[in-house]
Amino acid sequence: MAIRITTSDYRALAELRYRIRHFLSESDYAARRVGLEPQQYLLLLAIRGLPADADPTVRVLAERLGLRHNTTVELINRLEVRGYVHRKRDVEDRRHVLVLLRQSGEKLLERVARQRITEVHTRGAELVQAMTAVLGYREMLPKTSKKRGTRQPVNTS
Amino acid sequence: MAIRITTSDYRALAELRYRIRHFLSESDYAARRVGLEPQQYLLLLAIRGLPADADPTVRVLAERLGLRHNTTVELINRLEVRGYVHRKRDVEDRRHVLVLLRQSGEKLLERVARQRITEVHTRGAELVQAMTAVLGYREMLPKTSKKRGTRQPVNTS
DNA sequence: GGTAGTAATATCGTAATGCGATATATTGGA
DNA sequence: TCCAATATATCGCATTACGATATTACTACC
DSSP states (O other): OOOOOOHHHHHHHHHHHHHHHHHHHHHHHHHHHTTOOHHHHHHHHHHHTOOTTOOOBHHHHHHHHTOOHHHHHHHHHHHHHTTSEEEEEOSSSTTOEEEEEOHHHHHHHHHHHHHHHHHHHHHHHHHHHHHHHHHGGGTTOOOOOGGGGOOOOSOOO | OOOOOOHHHHHHHHHHHHHHHHHHHHHHHHHHHTTOOHHHHHHHHHHHTOOTTOOOBHHHHHHHHTOOHHHHHHHHHHHHHTTSEEEEEOSSSTTOEEEEEOHHHHHHHHHHHHHHHHHHHHHHHHHHHHHHHHHTTTTTSOTTOHHHHTSOOOOOO
């Protein structure tokens, strides 16, 4: 049943990760330059760039960041201590906590985003190109057994 | 001088991150299921999938993972303790340390990679599509505003 | 209205991650 | 030989992340 995984397969997976990682580390670096931890930048971005129909609750943000809710709570704590965001109880449903940007947070976010926007369009194209190259190296991979399809969802949210 | 960053810009950046994050977290999850931390899986993968012309030294692996060398050293330490890799001094240049997979490490890596290979081909295509959509979200707009238009179109050649 | 169950957030303990600064060993020249 | 560059390792510290558990608020159902 087990199809042998070749060195080419491993190289493709590794190369894909390498490309993505280096694309993202530009942004990590940009964040650190303005004194933000990478994850902190991502939280600020997630709030500011939330889809129009969503509220910035802890749970929603956790889902957007691909994190557990408790990890997100602590991330918010650190940003609140630094004065970049603040919490506001949702009056509609008092279980919900809305996480809102403060001026200082928005400022920092903007400084990182400004550097990223052009960057993303130039390097992003490279990344997409590299990804299609890597992904297309074996388009005709035979379908594996049915069992493999029973995968659990990543998030409990 | 500063061009205003719009909500659409933030949404695009956030959406891009969301897509990438969820694509990657599948792999984090697959790694954790076999008892590997995400980064540990990536180190094993980096070793096994290293380009043919490279040696698995600490520095090379750090570069492939996009990490500082000292972070990589500690990651290797943890994997060595668990018996998944071992170190070997390079006899050519005794400053170099070669990081080699042990059987157990290779086994675990294979289990994760096996789940990822098909996954990457299906979800990867989705990701690429989403990325081009996000990256090109303004490419379709009329190029009236010259300021914004200074961005290069995606070159797929 | 009361109660059980569900949902959202928070807290605690612990391990992994990651960096800057610094230390040590090795190599390859001047 | 001596010195600068290179490679790895160590130390201290903050951040990240998770599982388990607690607390508060809402919702059904009786």
